[in-house]
Amino acid sequence: MAPSSRSAGSERAGARREVVYLDNAATSWPKPPGVVAAMVHYLEAVGANPGRSGHHRSAEAGRIVLAARRAVAALCGVQSPMRVLLGPNATWALNQAIAGLLQDGDHVVTTSFEHNSVLRPLTALAGAGTITLTVVPGSADGRVDPDAVAAAITARTALVVVNHASNVCGAVQPVAEIGHRCRERAVPLLVDAAQSAGAVPLDLTRQGIALCAVAGHKGLLGPTGTGALVLADDFEPDRLRPLLLGGTGSRSDSLEQPAVLPDRFESGTLNVAGLAGLAASVEWLLGEGGGPEAIGRREAGLRAEFVALAEATVPGFQLVGPRGGDLTGVVSFRVAGQSVSDLAQRLDDEHGVLGRSGLHCAPAAHRALGTFPAGTLRFAFGAFNTGEQVEAAVAALAAIGERRPSP
Amino acid sequence: MTTLHVLFFSTHHALWAEEVLRTAGMTARVVAVPRRYSSDCGYCVRVVEAPEPAIAAALAAAGVEYDRIVRDTDGVSS
Numbered sequence: 001m002a003p004s005s006r007s008a009g010s011e012r013a014g015a016r017r018e019v020v021y022l023d024n025a026a027t028s029w030p031k032p033p034g035v036v037a038a039m040v041h042y043l044e045a046v047g048a049n050p051g052r053s054g055h056h057r058s059a060e061a062g063r064i065v066l067a068a069r070r071a072v073a074a075l076c077g078v079q080s081p082m083r084v085l086l087g088p089n090a091t092w093a094l095n096q097a098i099a100g101l102l103q104d105g106d107h108v109v110t111t112s113f114e115h116n117s118v119l120r121p122l123t124a125l126a127g128a129g130t131i132t133l134t135v136v137p138g139s140a141d142g143r144v145d146p147d148a149v150a151a152a153i154t155a156r157t158a159l160v161v162v163n164h165a166s167n168v169c170g171a172v173q174p175v176a177e178i179g180h181r182c183r184e185r186a187v188p189l190l191v192d193a194a195q196s197a198g199a200v201p202l203d204l205t206r207q208g209i210a211l212c213a214v215a216g217h218k219g220l221l222g223p224t225g226t227g228a229l230v231l232a233d234d235f236e237p238d239r240l241r242p243l244l245l246g247g248t249g250s251r252s253d254s255l256e257q258p259a260v261l262p263d264r265f266e267s268g269t270l271n272v273a274g275l276a277g278l279a280a281s282v283e284w285l286l287g288e289g290g291g292p293e294a295i296g297r298r299e300a301g302l303r304a305e306f307v308a309l310a311e312a313t314v315p316g317f318q319l320v321g322p323r324g325g326d327l328t329g330v331v332s333f334r335v336a337g338q339s340v341s342d343l344a345q346r347l348d349d350e351h352g353v354l355g356r357s358g359l360h361c362a363p364a365a366h367r368a369l370g371t372f373p374a375g376t377l378r379f380a381f382g383a384f385n386t387g388e389q390v391e392a393a394v395a396a397l398a399a400i401g402e403r404r405p406s407p
Numbered sequence: 408m409t410t411l412h413v414l415f416f417s418t419h420h421a422l423w424a425e426e427v428l429r430t431a432g433m434t435a436r437v438v439a440v441p442r443r444y445s446s447d448c449g450y451c452v453r454v455v456e457a458p459e460p461a462i463a464a465a466l467a468a469a470g471v472e473y474d475r476i477v478r479d480t481d482g483v484s485s
Contacts, residue, residue, distance in 0.1 A: 051418030054439025054449045062422045062437075062450075069419075080470045082419060249449060250417045260416045260472060 019352040020389045020396075024382030025167050025195060025330050026356055027217045027224055032284035032383075035277045038064075039223065042276040049269055051249035061272050068226075068275040069262070071282035075220070075292070076212055076230045077203035083231040085265040086275065090194035091117040092243075093213035093229035096265065097190045098122060098161070100240040101211075106158035107132045109187075111144045112368040113163045113173070116361045118192055122161070132156070138368045142171030142321040150181035160189045165196035168365045168378065169321025170303060170330035172200055179208020188235065194218060198285055198383075199296035199328050204232040211235060219292075221285055221383060222278035225271045237261055244268065285383075295383050299329025302381040306331060306390045314397045320369055320376050329381030332371070335401065340377040343400065351396035355379045410479035411459060413452040414444060416472060421450035424471045431465040433457040444477055453479075 021029050042064055048057035050065045069081040078084065087093055098121045102108065108122055108131050119135075126133040134152045138144045149160060160182050165172045175191055182189040188210035193202060197212075198219025204212055209232060216226025231237055242257060246267030251258045258264055289295055304327075310317045316336030335343060344357035358375040359366050366372040379393065415421040421437055428435035434455045444451070454462055459476050466473055 051422075051450070059422065059437045059450065062418055063426075066419065066422045066426065081423060082417075082470075082472075248417075250415075252449075258416065260420070262419055263417045 017352050019354055020392050022353060022355050022379040022381060022385065022389070022393060024385070025218065025360075025378065025380030028219065028221050028382050030384055031223070031277070032221050032281050032289065034280040034284060035222065038276040038280035039273045042273050046272075050272055052247075052269070064272055064276045064279060065270055067279035068282070071279050071286070072214065072220075072228050072230065074286060075197065075202060075282055076214070077205060078230055079233050080261075082261045083233065083235075083237075085229045085231070085262050086270055087227050087229065087266075088225050088271065089217075089227040090192065090213045090215035091227075093227050094118055094161075094190070094192060095121050096229050096243050097211045097213060097240070098125070098159070099243055101159055101188070101190075102131055103158070104130055105156065106130075107134070107154050107156040108159045108161065109134045109136060109149060109152040109157055110161040111136045111138055111149070111163060111173075112364045113138045113142065113144060113166050113168075113171070114161065114362070114364060115163060115167055115192060115194065116363070117194075118161050118163070119364060131158075135364070138365070140321075140368065140370060141323075141325075142166055142169040142369065143325070144173050144178075146174055146177040146181055149178050150185070153182070153185050153187055157185070157187050160187055162189065162191055163195075164191050164193045165200060165328045165330070166321070166362075166365060167195045167330060168360050168362050168376070169332050169369060170300075170328045171322050172196065172326035172328060174326075175209060176207040181208075182210075183208045188239075195328060195330065198282075198292055199299055200326075201292050201296075204230065205234065216274065216278045216281075219295075219383075220278065221281040221289075223274045226274040226278045229265070231261075237264070240265070242267070289383065296328060299381045299383070299385075300327045302385055302387065302390055303327060303329050303331045303379075305387060306379065306381070306394065307333075309390065309394045310397060313394060315401050317397070320371055329385075330378065331380075332369070332376035332378050334371070334374075334376055335397065338400075340375055343397075344377055346400050347393075347396055350400065351392070353393050353396045409456055411454045411457070411462065412441065412444060412477050412479060413454065413462060413466070414440065414474040414477065415451065416474055418450045420472050421452055423469070424452050424466055424473065427465055427469045427471055428452065428454060428457070428462065431461070433462065433465070
């Protein structure tokens, strides 16, 4: 059910202009019912710091954090909520996993469909001579071959990092197949689930995933400033060094970082207001929302509807990336003769259709897709978008094409 | 009335334990650690009229990590 009376993803904005929000890969909007109320409740009626004091308000704040932790654990198929390490975003989670696990002389395997939040930390470590790096190329239809990933693993490989769902073209990688190959070689698999969590089912043990980075504000439908690194039940946490050291509300008599999870990785006060919203959003997602599989199927359906309608009615429309297979609601495209940035600006200015143009912080993915450096225009259909909005977006593209000035 | 206190290494585990023990039907509540007990975190869970083995079994089954369980009457670690 949409959280507003108007068509989902639309609003009378400050400028009193209705928008069609198709930028859910950047951050999802709108949020499910109860998210804002949960955040307001914490800020107005609880307010305390979780785990830092013994009074009942502090305990209540801690229960809010526990609810978020438990919800994310359920979403990822992890038994212990203490294996959900909470932080500000997926980028933090990926950095915590990469910098926390790798040591001098290690080899890492990753793919060309990674976001910069994976490729930048890995490139920095490789540039410093700490690690060696193999980037497995993906195909022009957005896929990575699990056998190619397995073939890149050597005796020195300490980590495989794979993007679950592309933020550029929506392709979903076969992480379970990759995970099983990694498990056979006893190499931990880190999955960047920033674009998949909430829209693609996750079960870390079944999929052979050792570590999983999720964003709270994208497919999980929570507020910005929330994310998590989730450790599989069989991953040995002592292998991971914490990025941050400091106060945890536990072992205050000691100058050493506590070993217990999640304290070891959660120094400093958490974003409790954000986590209150995240708990509410994930509980909605797993309940009334129908679960990741249903939401993902619906979003992929809107993507397919958009592609079919645009190809039929928008002159020069060019789909970039896969047409079929496992997909999310993310789609990249170009329109012949138009720059993607100009097109995005006109969609916003003239029609209130909000997408994202450019390279989407994933230049290697655009190279694989053959769209570097010009980039693409990306629409990302979310949990609350509708078929009417798909039609409105296509109509806007067609109208801009008709009014395009002659060269 | 027998009152037990469960002491923890982490406030997060204390809050989780409260939830686990309540789900198991026990009367459990997170409270500040009484000064007479040393603890690694500021919370403990007070459990009223529940046998210690049942508390230990419920926490172990869920995977909650705790330091020890003490009787309120004498403070002796059990």
